[in-house]
Amino acid sequence: MSTRARVALGLVLIVALIAPLLPLALWSVARGWFFPQILPANWTFAPWMQAFAPRSEIPGALVSTTLIALAASALALGLGIPAGRALGLYRFRGKVLVELALLAPVIVPGIAVGLGIHGVFLRLGLTNSALGVVLVHLVPTLPYVIFVMSGVFANYDAEAEAQARSLGARPLQVLWHVMLPAIAPGIVVAGLFAFLVSWSQYILTLTIGGGRVVTLPLLLYAQAGAGRNDQAGVLAMLSLAPGLVILALVARQLTGRGMAIGGTR
Amino acid sequence: MPLSDTAEAVNIVLGEVEAGATTGAVDMIWINGENFRTMKQGDLAWCGYVEKLPNAELVNFDNPAIANDFGTPVEGCEVPWSRVQFAFAHDTARTDAPPRSIPELLDWIAANPGRFTYPAPPDFTGAAFVRHVFTHVAGGPDALIGPFDQARFDEVADETWEILNGIEPHLWREGTTYPTSITQLQQMFANQEVDLFFTYDPAEVGTAVVNGIFPETARSYGLRDGTLANTNYMVIPVNAANKAAAMVTQNLLLSGEAQLEKAQAEVWGAATVIEPDRASDEVQAGFAALERHPSVVSIEELGQAALPELQADWTSAIEDGWIDNVGN
Amino acid sequence: MIGRGHPWLSLAPALCVIAVLFGGGLVLGLAGSFGMGRGDAGLDAWIAVLSEGRVWRSLGLSLWIAFASTALSCVIGLGAALLLRRRFPGQGMARLLFQINLTIPHAVGALGILWLLSQSGFLARLSAGAGLIDGPAGFPALTQDRFAIGIIAHYVWKEVPFIGLILLANMQSLGDDPESAARSLGASPFGAMRLVLLPLLRPALIRAGAIVFAFSFGAWEVPVLLGQSAPTALPVLAWQRFTDPDLAARPEAMAIAMLIGLVSAVLIRAAFARRE
Numbered sequence: 001m002s003t004r005a006r007v008a009l010g011l012v013l014i015v016a017l018i019a020p021l022l023p024l025a026l027w028s029v030a031r032g033w034f035f036p037q038i039l040p041a042n043w044t045f046a047p048w049m050q051a052f053a054p055r056s057e058i059p060g061a062l063v064s065t066t067l068i069a070l071a072a073s074a075l076a077l078g079l080g081i082p083a084g085r086a087l088g089l090y091r092f093r094g095k096v097l098v099e100l101a102l103l104a105p106v107i108v109p110g111i112a113v114g115l116g117i118h119g120v121f122l123r124l125g126l127t128n129s130a131l132g133v134v135l136v137h138l139v140p141t142l143p144y145v146i147f148v149m150s151g152v153f154a155n156y157d158a159e160a161e162a163q164a165r166s167l168g169a170r171p172l173q174v175l176w177h178v179m180l181p182a183i184a185p186g187i188v189v190a191g192l193f194a195f196l197v198s199w200s201q202y203i204l205t206l207t208i209g210g211g212r213v214v215t216l217p218l219l220l221y222a223q224a225g226a227g228r229n230d231q232a233g234v235l236a237m238l239s240l241a242p243g244l245v246i247l248a249l250v251a252r253q254l255t256g257r258g259m260a261i262g263g264t265r
Numbered sequence: 266m267p268l269s270d271t272a273e274a275v276n277i278v279l280g281e282v283e284a285g286a287t288t289g290a291v292d293m294i295w296i297n298g299e300n301f302r303t304m305k306q307g308d309l310a311w312c313g314y315v316e317k318l319p320n321a322e323l324v325n326f327d328n329p330a331i332a333n334d335f336g337t338p339v340e341g342c343e344v345p346w347s348r349v350q351f352a353f354a355h356d357t358a359r360t361d362a363p364p365r366s367i368p369e370l371l372d373w374i375a376a377n378p379g380r381f382t383y384p385a386p387p388d389f390t391g392a393a394f395v396r397h398v399f400t401h402v403a404g405g406p407d408a409l410i411g412p413f414d415q416a417r418f419d420e421v422a423d424e425t426w427e428i429l430n431g432i433e434p435h436l437w438r439e440g441t442t443y444p445t446s447i448t449q450l451q452q453m454f455a456n457q458e459v460d461l462f463f464t465y466d467p468a469e470v471g472t473a474v475v476n477g478i479f480p481e482t483a484r485s486y487g488l489r490d491g492t493l494a495n496t497n498y499m500v501i502p503v504n505a506a507n508k509a510a511a512m513v514t515q516n517l518l519l520s521g522e523a524q525l526e527k528a529q530a531e532v533w534g535a536a537t538v539i540e541p542d543r544a545s546d547e548v549q550a551g552f553a554a555l556e557r558h559p560s561v562v563s564i565e566e567l568g569q570a571a572l573p574e575l576q577a578d579w580t581s582a583i584e585d586g587w588i589d590n591v592g593n
Numbered sequence: 594m595i596g597r598g599h600p601w602l603s604l605a606p607a608l609c610v611i612a613v614l615f616g617g618g619l620v621l622g623l624a625g626s627f628g629m630g631r632g633d634a635g636l637d638a639w640i641a642v643l644s645e646g647r648v649w650r651s652l653g654l655s656l657w658i659a660f661a662s663t664a665l666s667c668v669i670g671l672g673a674a675l676l677l678r679r680r681f682p683g684q685g686m687a688r689l690l691f692q693i694n695l696t697i698p699h700a701v702g703a704l705g706i707l708w709l710l711s712q713s714g715f716l717a718r719l720s721a722g723a724g725l726i727d728g729p730a731g732f733p734a735l736t737q738d739r740f741a742i743g744i745i746a747h748y749v750w751k752e753v754p755f756i757g758l759i760l761l762a763n764m765q766s767l768g769d770d771p772e773s774a775a776r777s778l779g780a781s782p783f784g785a786m787r788l789v790l791l792p793l794l795r796p797a798l799i800r801a802g803a804i805v806f807a808f809s810f811g812a813w814e815v816p817v818l819l820g821q822s823a824p825t826a827l828p829v830l831a832w833q834r835f836t837d838p839d840l841a842a843r844p845e846a847m848a849i850a851m852l853i854g855l856v857s858a859v860l861i862r863a864a865f866a867r868r869e
Contacts, residue, residue, distance in 0.1 A: 006681045013673055014690045020705030020750060021697075023715045027708070032477035035456035035713035035729060036721040042477075083607035086600030098604060105615050106804055107861050109811015111828045112854030113615055115835055115847055116622025118280055120614065127281070128290030139614050142607060200698030202814050203832075210277050210290035217700050224704055224818070227451045227478045236701045243696025247689070272836040279840065299838040307840060379730050385822035387833065438734060442821040445737065456713030458729040581839065592823050593647075 021240070027233030047230035051238075057214055062238065065199060065215040068130060069242075072137035073194035076145045077187060079138070080194075084149025089158055106143045110203060113139070118207045128210040136208045137201055141194040148193070152186030192246045199242060271300045278309050278502040288506040293514060296343065297497040298335040302577040304500060305342055311501040312342040314512060320519040323539035331496050331538060336576025343498035344515045345538040347527065350487075350494035350567045351393055352467035354560075358482040360460045366490045367401040370461075371428065374435045380460040382437035382444060382453075385592050386584040390447040390465055393493055395587050396575060399425045401490065406572045413578035422583070426590040433591075443592065455479055465495075467567065468534030471558030475531070485562045491570035496538060521548030530558040619854070625847035638844035648849065650824035652856070658741050658826060659810035662748035663802050669749065670756025671798070675786070677757065678764050688761075694754045699747075703818045706747045710735040736819050743819035744826070748809040756801050763797045764790075803861045811853050827853055 027033060028047050030040030051058045087099060105113070117136060118127065126132030160182070164174045202217040209215075216239050223231040274294045281289045296304070304310040315321055324345060326332055331345050339345075355363040364373040374381045384391030403409050403421045433440025437459055444450045447464070454462035455478060464470065464485070473479040499518065501511045517523055521544030524537040534557055541552040557563060574580075628634050642648050677688055694702070709715045717732035726732050736743035771793060775785040809815075816826035825833070827849060834846035 003681050006676060006679065007683065009676055010681070010683070010687045013676070014687060017690065017694055017750065017754065019715075020702060020709045022705075023708035024701065024705045032480065034480065035458075036718050038715075038718045038722045079607040079610055082603035086603040090600040092600055098608065102607060102611055105611065107807045107858065108615075108619075108854045109807055109828065109857055111811055111813055111831055112850045112857075113618035113622060115618075115831070115850050116620070116625065117614060117618035119284060119621035119625065120617040122281055122284035122286055125286070127277075127286070136614065138610055139618075142610065146607060196696050200700070202698075202700055206273070211274070212290050217698060220700050220704070221814075225446070225448055227448050227455075227473070228476060229452075229708075230477065232704060236704060239698050239701050240696075244693065247692055247696055272838050275838065276836055276843075279843075303838045303840060387837070437730075441739060442737060442823070445817075445820065445822050445825075449737070453713070453729075456729065458713050588823075 021236075024233050024236040027229045028237050030230060030233075033229075047234045051231060051234040057219060058216075058235065058238070061214045061216050061219050064130065064213065065217075066242075068134050068137065068213070068215065069195045069198040071134045072141055072198040073145075073191050075134065076138055076141040076194045077191050080142055080145030080190065081149050081183075081187065083146045084151075085153045087146065087150035088153025088156065102146050103143050105139050106147075110140065114204055114207055117204070121208055127208055128212045130209075130213050133205050133209045133213045133215075136204045137198040139204065140201065141197045144197060145190045145194050148186060148190040149183070152183050152190075156182055189250055192250060196243055196246065199239070271296055275300050275303055275309070278304070278504065279307060282307075282309055282502075282504055287504050289502055289504040290506075291502050292505045292507045292511040294500050294502065295346065295497060296500045297495060298574070299577045299581060301334050301343060301498065301500060302337045304502070305337060309503055310342045311503045311505065311508065312340065314501075315339075315341040315344055318344065318512060318516040318519060320516050320521075320539075323519065323521060323524075323543045325540050330494070330573065334498060335495060335574045335580065336578075339498070343500040344519060345496050345498050346518060348494065348496050348536040348538055349466045350536070350564075350571055351397070351463065351465050351492035352470075352485045352487055352562050352567055353492075354454070354462040354464065354467075354470045354479075354483055354485040355460065356454075356480060356482050357484055358480065359457070363461060363486065365486070366488050367397055371432060374432050377460065378435040379437055379439075381435075382440075382450065382459055383463075384447050384450050385443035385445060386587050388444075388446055390450075390463065391443070392580065392584050392587070393465055394463060395425075395429070396493060396580065396583055397488075397572075398428060399583055400493070400572060400575075402428065406491075406575075409575050409579060410573070412576060413582065418579070418582055418586075422586050422590075425583075426586065429587070429591045451478065465493075466535070467562050468530070468558075471530055471534055471561040474558065474560045479560070481560070483560050485560060487562055487567040487570060489570065491572040492567065493574055494568075494571040495574045521545055524548075525551040528552065528555055530556055530561065534558060534561055536564050619851075622847050622850055622854075626844055626851050628844045638848040642845050642848045642852065647824060648827075648830065648852075651827045651830045652852070654741060654824050655810055655827040655853075656856075658744050658748070658816070659806050661741075661745045662752065662809040663806045665745065665749045666752035666756050666805050667798055667802050670753045670801075671760060671794075673753060673757040674760035674764060678761060691754050692758060694751055695758065697751070699751065699812065699814050700818075702751050703747050703815045706743055706750065707736055707818055710743055710746060712736075737821045739821060741816075741820065741826075744809075744816050747815050747819060748805070752805045752809075756798070756805065759797055759801045760794055763794055767793055799864055803864060806864075807857050807861060810857050 026040060029043055029045060031042040031044050031046065033040040050056060083102065087095070117139070121127045121132050121136065126135060161174050161178050164178045169177070200217060201215070202221065205213060205215050205218060216235055220232055220235040220239065223235060271294060274291050275296075278289055278291050278294075301310070321344070324331060330348075332339055334343065353363065364370040383394045386392035386395060399421060400406050400409065402425045408417070437453070444453065450459070450462060451473070453459045467485040470479065470483055470485040474481055474483055499515050501508055501515075505511055519539065521539060521541070524539050525548050527533050527535050528537055537552070541549050626638050627636065628638055673691065677684065677691065707714065711717065712729040712732045712734060717726065717729060720726045720732055721728070735746070767790075771789045772785045775789045776782070780788065811828055813828040813832055816829050817832070820826055820829060831846050831849040831853065834842040834849060
C-alpha cells in the first residue's frame with residue numbers, strides 16, 4: 001500500500017474515532033441547537049457557568065467521582081500486584097482455575113452479577129455509601145490490574161531478588177530497591193486504567209450507591225434523560241478530561257508490552 | 266436524588282426490606298399510581314402520620330382526587346404534593362391547527378403520515394397516551410370507574426388495539442418501532458422529527474422553552490374531550506433512616522409558601538394540592554396574582570375537561586395488553 | 594516479602610474479594626431467580642422467562658449485537674493495527690489519537706453516537722445542508738433501529754482501538770522476523786500475513802474478542818440510549834423487569850440476568866475450546 005493511501009486511510013480512521021465527540025463538545029457551548037442547524041445559532045458559555053453555579057451538583061460529583069476512583073484503583077493495586085506476581089512468576093496446581101476465577105468478572109457481563117451484588121452489600125451494610133461504591137468498583141477494576149501485573153511479572157527477572165538477598169538485603173529493601181523499580185511502569189499503567197474504569201462506572205454505582213453517591217456518569221444520564229443536552233454536553237466534556245490527561249502522560253507505555261487491558265468499561 | 270425512575274427508588278427500598286435493613290437509603294419518594302400500590306401492598310410505606318403534619322389542614326382530604334391515588338385509597342400513607350394534568354403541545358411555527366380531541370387526532374395522524382408517535386409503554390407518559398385512546402373507545406371514563414372488570418376490559422381493549430395497530434402505518438417509521446422514553450419524543454419534537462408532543466405536566470413545556478429545549482413558539486393545549494389528571498405524592502419508606510426529617514420536609518413542602526413558590530412559572534408552574542383559601546392572606550394573594558409562562562396552557566382552561574385516572578389494575582392491564590398486542 | 598514460598602498467600606486477598614463480591618453476587622442472583630427469600634421458592638421465574646417469546650427475541654437481538662460488534666471490531670482493529678505498524682508521516686500523532694477512545698466512558702460515547710447518527714443528528718443535518726434530504730425522515734434510521742446499527746456502531750467505535758492496540762503490542766513483540774522469513778521463502782506479502790502473522794496473532798485476537806463479546810452482549814448503558822422499543826437488548830429487558838413496579842417480576846429479572854451470564858460464559862468457553 002502506498003504511503004499516501006496509508007495516510008488517507010489513517011485520516012478516515014481518526015476522523016471516525018473523533019466524530020462522536022464533536023456534537024457533545026458543541027452542545028456544551030450551545031443553546032437551542034435544533035435540526036436543521038449544522039452549527040449552533042446561539043453560542044454561549046452559559047452551560048458551563050450553570051454547571052459550576054453554587055446550586056449545581058456537578059462540582060461535588062467531580063470530587064466524589066475522583067476520590068472514589070482514586071480509592072478503588074489504590075485498593076485494586078494493593079490486591080492486584082501480589083496476585084499478579086503469583087500468577088506471573090509461579091507455576092502451581094490449580095493455576096488455570098485461579099486465573100479463570102480472577103478474570104471471570106471480565107467475561108461475565110456486569111448486569112448478571114450487579115443485581116445480586118446489591119443483595120450481598122445490603123447484608124454487609126455497604127449500600128448507599130461511598131465505601132460500598134469503592135468496593136463494588138473492585139469487581140471491574142481488579143481483574144484488569146491482575147491481568148496487567150501478571151503480564152509485567154511474566155517478564156520480570158526474579159533472580160535479581162535472590163542475588164540482592166544473598167548480598168544481605170532485607171526483604172523490604174529487596175521490595176523497594178529491586179522489585180518496585182522494575183515493575184513501576186506497569187503499576188502506573190494498571191493504576192491509571194483502574195482509575196478510568198472506576199471513573200466510568202454507571203450501573204454498579206447506581207445500584208450500590210442508591211442515588212446517595214452521585215458521580216459524573218449518574219449526572220450524565222440524569223441530564224440526558226431530562227433532555228438537558230447542554231448540561232449533558234458539559235458532563236461529557238468533564239468525563240473525558242482525566243482520560244486525555246492520563247493518555248498524554250502514559251502514551252508511550254500504552255503501546256508497549258503489558259497492554260492487555262481493556263480500556264474503560 | 267438523581268434517580269431517573271421512581272420504580273428504581275421503590276426497588277432499592279424493597280431490596281433493603283427483603284434483606285432486613287432497618288436504616289434505608291431512601292427517606293422520601295416522589296410517587297404515585299402503580300409504584301404507590303406496590304409500596305402499600307408490600308407494606309413498604311410508612312402510614313398513619315399524615316394528619317400529624319401541621320400543614321395537612323390546608324389540604325381537603327375529602328376530595329376524592331386527593332384521597333385516591335390512581336384509585337388506590339391513600340389512607341394516611343402519603344402526602345399530596347402537586348396536581349398535574351395531561352396536555353399536548355405543538356409548535357405554532359409548524360402546526361397552526363393541532364387536533365383537539367382524540368378522534369381529530371386519529372384523523373390528523375392519517376393526514377400527516379410520519380409526523381406522530383408516542384413512547385412505548387411501560388414509559389409513563391406513553392402509557393398515559395394509550396389510556397386516553399382506551400378511555401375514548403370506552404365512551405368516557407365513567408365506563409371504567411371502579412375495580413378492574415375483565416369482561417369490560419377485553420371488550421374495550423380489542424377495539425383499542427385495532428385502532429392503535431390501524432394508525433401504525435401513519436406513525437413515525439411506519440410504527441415499526443416506538444420511542445423508548447418521553448425524552449426521546451421531546452428531542453424528536455424539538456428537532457422536527459415529529460410535530461406533536463404531550464406531557465403529563467404542561468408546566469414542563471414552559472421550562473423546556475426557558476432551558477432552550479423547545480423553540481419559543483411551542484405551546485401546550487388541552488383536548489375538548491378531556492385529558493387525564495392525577496395527584497402526585499410524597500411517601501416515606503417504612504425503613505427510612507430519618508423519618509422525622511422526612512416529615513419536616515413534607516410539612517415544609519406542603520406549606521402555603523412552598524406550594525406558591527412551586528406554582529410560580531419561573532420555578533416550576535406546578536398546580537397546588539392545597540386549598541388556597543385555607544392559607545394565609547399573603548399566600549392567597551400570591552395565588553391570585555400567579556403568572557404563567559406563555560407556552561403553558563392555563564390550569565383553568567385545562568381543568569374544564571379533566572378525566573379521572575383509572576385504578577392501577579386497569580393501567581397495568583392496559584400496559585401489558587399494549588406490549589403484547591401493539592408494541593411487538 | 595510478598596510471594597515468597599507459596600503463591601497462595603499473595604493470591605488469597607484478591608481471591609477473597611472476587612469470591613465475596615462476584616461469587617456472592619452470582620449466588621444471590623441465582624437464589625433470587627429461584628424466588629428464594631420470597632417464600633415461594635421454585636422454578637416459576639425460569640419457566641416463565643424461557644417460555645416467553647419476548648425473551649427469545651431479545652436474546653436473538655443481543656447475540657446479533659455481540660457477534661456483529663465483535664466481528665467488525667476484530668476485522669477493523671486488525672486492519673488498523675496493520676496500518677499503524679509501519680512508519681508514515683504523522684504516525685505518532687495517529688497512534689495517540691487512536692488511543693483516545695480507550696479512555697472514554699461508554700455513556701459518553703453512546704450519547705455522542707446518538708447525536709451524530711440519529712435522524713436529526715449531526716450527519717443528518719450535514720445531509721440536509723447539502724440538499725441530500727428534505728427532512729429527518731429522509732435520513733436512514735441508524736439509531737433506535739431494527740438492526741441495532743447505532744448500538745453496533747458504538748461498540749465498534751469503542752473497541753476498534755482496543756483490539757488494534759492489543760494486536761499492535763503483539764506485533765511489536767513478534768517483530769518482523771516471522772514474516773520476513775516467509776517472504777524469503779517466496780511468500781507474497783499478503784500470503785505472509787495470512788499464513789504466518791495471523792495465526793501468530795490469533796490467541797491474542799480471541800482473548801480480546803472474548804472481552805468485546807462479553808461486554809457488548811451484557812451492557813445496559815448503550816442499548817438503553819441507542820436501542821429500539823421492541824425487541825430490546827436482553828440486559829435492557831432484565832433491568833426493565835428489575836425496576837417493574839410489579840414485585841413478581843423481580844425473580845424474572847434475576848433469571849434473565851443469569852441467562853445473560855450463562856450464555857456469555859458458554860459461548861466464550863466454546864471459542865477458547867476451539868482454539869485448543
